[in-house]
Amino acid sequence: MENQYCKVGSVSPIINGSKEISFLEYQYKSFMDKATSEKHSNSKLAEFFELKAAKIQKIIQTLTH
Template sequence: MENQYCKVGSVTSILAGKQAITLLEYQYQCFMERASNIKYSNTKLGEFFELKAKKTKRRLEELG
């Protein structure tokens, strides 16, 4: 039997420069939208998306 390697959980680096900022801005908007849509029906999931949005915003500020 041969070894098989799985890429689940592997991390790919974000592109550099303008592309990275554009991608992070898009992710931030998506997380905020999801958080606002889910906030009242499922608070735990809404909090999760808010946390992801905050982390993404922090990373955007570091790049900008």
């Protein structure tokens, strides 16, 4: 039996391209929408989504500068 390796959890680098930035902008908007919808019912979950959105926003700013 031969060893097999899989790439579970592997990360592909983001290249400064319009597709990647568009995808990150979509993710940012999605997390902000989720945060807004959870704001009144589950504040901890809303805070989590806001933190994820902030991290994505920093990545977008890094790529666009």
